[in-house]
Each structure stands twice: as C-alpha cells, then as structure tokens.
Amino acid sequence: MRQRNDTLTAARNRLESKQARFTPARRLVIETLDGSSGPQSAADLAVAVAGAIPMSSLYRTLSVLEETEVIERFPDQAGIARYELAEWLTGHHHHMTCIECGATSDVAVPGDLEATVADIASEVGRRFDFTVTGHRLDLQGVCSQCR
Amino acid sequence: MRQRNDTLTAARNRLESKQARFTPARRLVIETLDGSSGPQSAADLAVAVAGAIPMSSLYRTLSVLEETEVIERFPDQAGIARYELAEWLTGHHHHMTCIECGATSDVAVPGDLEATVADIASEVGRRFDFTVTGHRLDLQGVCSQCR
DNA sequence: AAGCGAATGAGAACCATTCTCATTCCAAAT
DNA sequence: ATTTGGAATGAGAATGGTTCTCATTCGCTT
Numbered sequence: 422m423r424q425r426n427d428t429l430t431a432a433r434n435r436l437e438s439k440q441a442r443f444t445p446a447r448r449l450v451i452e453t454l455d456g457s458s459g460p461q462s463a464a465d466l467a468v469a470v471a472g473a474i475p476m477s478s479l480y481r482t483l484s485v486l487e488e489t490e491v492i493e494r495f496p497d498q499a500g501i502a503r504y505e506l507a508e509w510l511t512g513h514h515h516h517m518t519c520i521e522c523g524a525t526s527d528v529a530v531p532g533d534l535e536a537t538v539a540d541i542a543s544e545v546g547r548r549f550d551f552t553v554t555g556h557r558l559d560l561q562g563v564c565s566q567c568r
Numbered sequence: 569m570r571q572r573n574d575t576l577t578a579a580r581n582r583l584e585s586k587q588a589r590f591t592p593a594r595r596l597v598i599e600t601l602d603g604s605s606g607p608q609s610a611a612d613l614a615v616a617v618a619g620a621i622p623m624s625s626l627y628r629t630l631s632v633l634e635e636t637e638v639i640e641r642f643p644d645q646a647g648i649a650r651y652e653l654a655e656w657l658t659g660h661h662h663h664m665t666c667i668e669c670g671a672t673s674d675v676a677v678p679g680d681l682e683a684t685v686a687d688i689a690s691e692v693g694r695r696f697d698f699t700v701t702g703h704r705l706d707l708q709g710v711c712s713q714c715r
Numbered sequence: 716a717a718g719c720g721a722a723t724g725a726g727a728a729c730c731a732t733t734c735t736c737a738t739t740c741c742a743a744a745t
Numbered sequence: 746a747t748t749t750g751g752a753a754t755g756a757g758a759a760t761g762g763t764t765c766t767c768a769t770t771c772g773c774t775t
Contacts, residue, residue, distance in 0.1 A: 440721090441721085441722095442721065442722070442771095442772080442773090444721095444722065444723090444771090444772095446722085446723080462762095463762080463763080464762085474723095475723085475724055475725075476724095476725095476762095476763090477723085477724060477725070477726080477763095477764085477765090478722085478723055478724060480762090480763060480764070481722085481723080481724095481764085481765095482722095484763095484764085485722095494645070495645070496643040496644070496645070496646075496647035497643075498641070498642075498643070499643075500643035500647040500648065500649055500731085500732090500762090501647065501762070502647055502762080502763080515692075517692075517693075517696065517698050517700075519698075520701065528692060528696060530688070530692055531692075531695065534688045534691060534692060537684060537688060538685070538688060538705075541677070541681045541684060541685060541705075542705070542707055544681060545662075545664075545675060545677055545678075545681060545707065546664075546707060546709055548678065549664065549675060550711075550712040551664050551666075551707065551709050551710070551711055551712065552709045552710040552715055553664075553707050553708070553709040554667065554708055554709045554710065555707075555708040555709070556705060556706065556707050556708065557705070557706045557708070558685075558688075558689070558703060558704070558705050558706075559703065559704045559705075559706075560689055560692065560693060560698065560700050560702075560703050561700070561701055561702040561703065561704070562693055562698050562699045562700040562701045562702070563698070563699040563701065564697075564698055565697040565698065568699055587752090588752085588753095589740095589741075589742095589752070589753070591740095591741095591752095591753065591754090593753085593754085609731095610731080610732080611731085621754095622754085622755055622756075623731095623732090623755095623756095624732095624733085624734090624754085624755060624756070624757080625753085625754055625755060627731090627732060627733070628733090628753085628754080628755095629753095631732095631733085632753095647731090647762085647763090648731070649731080649732080
C-alpha cells in the first residue's frame with residue numbers, strides 16, 4: 422500500500438517536472454486529500470486546513486494541482502467542484518453516492534470485477550467506434566448508516 | 569422504439585400526477601431534449617428554442633421538470649448543469665465523452681454487456697454493505713471524428 | 716547579496732443559477 | 746359567460762461558487 426511519503430514525493434516530482442513549486446499550501450492540500458475517503462469541495466478543504474489557506478489561494482492551489490494532474494476535479498450533483506488525488510496516485514477506483522445523506526465514498530472494485538468493467542468499456546468503444554481511454558462507474562444507493 | 573408522442577404523453581401524465589401543468593414552455597423543453605443525442609445545458613436549450621423562453625423561465629422550467637423527475641441533471645466537468653430526459657423515458661443508457669472536443673453522447677450499452685454491468689454494481693454493493701439502486705458508467709476517450 | 720520569475724492574499728469581478736414580485740394564465744365553480 | 750384562486754410567467758435583482766487583478770512577498774539561481 423502506498424504510504425503518505427510516497428504520495429508527497431510523487432506529487433512533488435510531478436510539480437517540479439512541470440516547473441511548479443512544491444509550496445506549503447500545495448503540500449497541505451495534497452496531505453489533506455490523501456487523508457480523505459472521498460472527494461472534497463473547496464469549502465471542505467478550507468475547513469480541514471483550519472483557515473491556513475485563504476480562499477483565493479486555495480482555489481489557485483486547486484487549479485495548479487488540477488493542471489499538473491496531481492488532483493482531479495469532479496463536480497457533485499449540485500455542480501460544486503470536488504477534488505481527489507489523481508488515480509495515478511491513489512489507484513483506480515470508483516464512487517458510491519448515498520441518495521439519503523449525499524455522502525460519496527471511494528470504492529476500489531475488486532480486481533476480478535474491475536477487469537470485467539474495463540473489458541466492457543473497451544468492447545463498447547469498439548462497437549461504437551470510440552477509442553476508450555478511461556472509464557468511471559458511479560453507484561447510487563443507500564449506505565449502511567442510512568439503511 | 570418510443571415515439572415522440574409517447575414521450576410527450578408520458579411526461580404530461582407525470583406532470584399532472586404531481587399537480588403541475590403541462591405548459592407550452594415545459595412541452596417545448598421536453599421536445600427539444602427528446603431530439604438531442606446528449607445532455608444539454610440551459611444555454612444550449614436557450615439557443616435551441618430560439619429565445620422562445622426567457623432565461624428565468626427556462627431555469628424555472630428545468631427545475632420543475634427535474635423535481636417531477638421528467639428530466640435529470642448532471643453537471644459537466646466544468647460544473648455546468650446539463651439535462652436529459654429521465655431514464656424511465658429514454659431507457660437506461662450511459663455516456664461517452666470525447667477528451668478532444670468535449671462532446672458527450674449517449675450510449676445504449678448492448679443488453680449482454682449491460683446485464684454484466686448491473687450484476688457487477690450489485691455485487692460491489694453487496695461486498696461493501698451498500699444497497700445499490702442505480703449506476704452510471706462514463707467512458708472517456710476519443711470519438712471517431714477527432715481521431 | 717542581488718535579481719527575477721513564481722507564489723501569495725485581499726478584494727473585485729464573473730457568471731451560472733436562484734429568488735422576488737408583480738402580472739398573466741388557466742381550470743373549476745358559479 | 747364570469748368569477749376566483751392557485752399556478753405559471755417574465756424582468757430584474759440577488760446569490761454564491763469560482764476566477765481574476767494586482768501589489769507584495771517568497772525562494773531559487775547566479
């Protein structure tokens with residue numbers, strides 16, 4: 422399993438390879454995301470870093486990290502941006518969203534099933550003349566706490 | 569295959585069963601979405617209806633249709649809301665987004681593969697103690713025109 | 716130690732979306 | 746036909762997440 426230091430080092434290398442600095446704010450955001458179990462909004466992160474990063478800087482930090490592909494953005498159902506470490510840092514995974522409480526959490530689909538999903542994705546691409554480079558599976562349902 | 573009139577009638581029934589009227593603006597938006605091959609933004613729809621519906625009314629129309637579950641909203645990668653007819657009107661389907669041109673189109677995954685996807689979704693739910701009620705598969709890649 | 720491009724922070728600006736409210740429409744009852 | 750009350754409409758203001766501006770500060774590199 423990937424350790425926190427590996428993530429930080431990998432992210433730092435990525436930033437430096439794109440001539441961007443590995444600054445305290447960037448490091449703090451990466452560490453915070455690394456400790457989260459699902460995608461976080463800018464507001465979530467502002468709380469998590471306890472005001473250590475002003476909003477304008479936080480947003481700028483997020484766009485730098487997104488442009489350098491250290492993190493990925495996916496808007497939630499309301500259209501609010503949520504961020505996660507990029508898959509090359511976390512490993513490929515999917516999301517489960519509870520329709521009761523709205524919480525989204527990561528799911529690493531077991532290898533046997535994931536292989537089938539990937540196969541289906543490329544098979545569908547083949548049938549529709551579309552070169553598939555990635556896929557994302559979102560599950561909606563009710564989490565154990567809400568049930 | 570579902571005909572346009574079926575869609576309109578079904579949508580009308582749904583609206584009326586929720587004590588909402590089947591007004592010209594609502595009908596026009598439904599017809600426009602029925603004639604689209606992928607999710608449309610409010611701005612797209614404003615163009616498509618050629619100014620026949622002012623923005624404030626268009627947005628209100630969209631929220632009524634969303635609340636009555638005639639349409640579904642999914643924000644695109646930029647967080648801008650895009651709308652489609654709900655799956656009970658169109659049939660279950662997924663999306664393919666071209667990473668070159670950004671276009672998103674609908675894909676009806678062939679029945680054999682779709683059944684497998686559904687099985688995997690519930691199997692994953694079982695393993696993670698999550699009651700799956702729906703799923704969505706998004707394919708990223710390059711469309712035939714961009715390749 | 717100096718120079719210089721990058722990063723920061725405060726605040727203004729943006730813009731998709733929602734809200735307000737006065738007006739108009741429609742359906743049902745008279 | 747007419748009235749009536751709730752629903753829908755449209756114009757414009759307000760909201761709020763996000764981005765931009767710009768003056769200041771930081772941190773490499775020489």
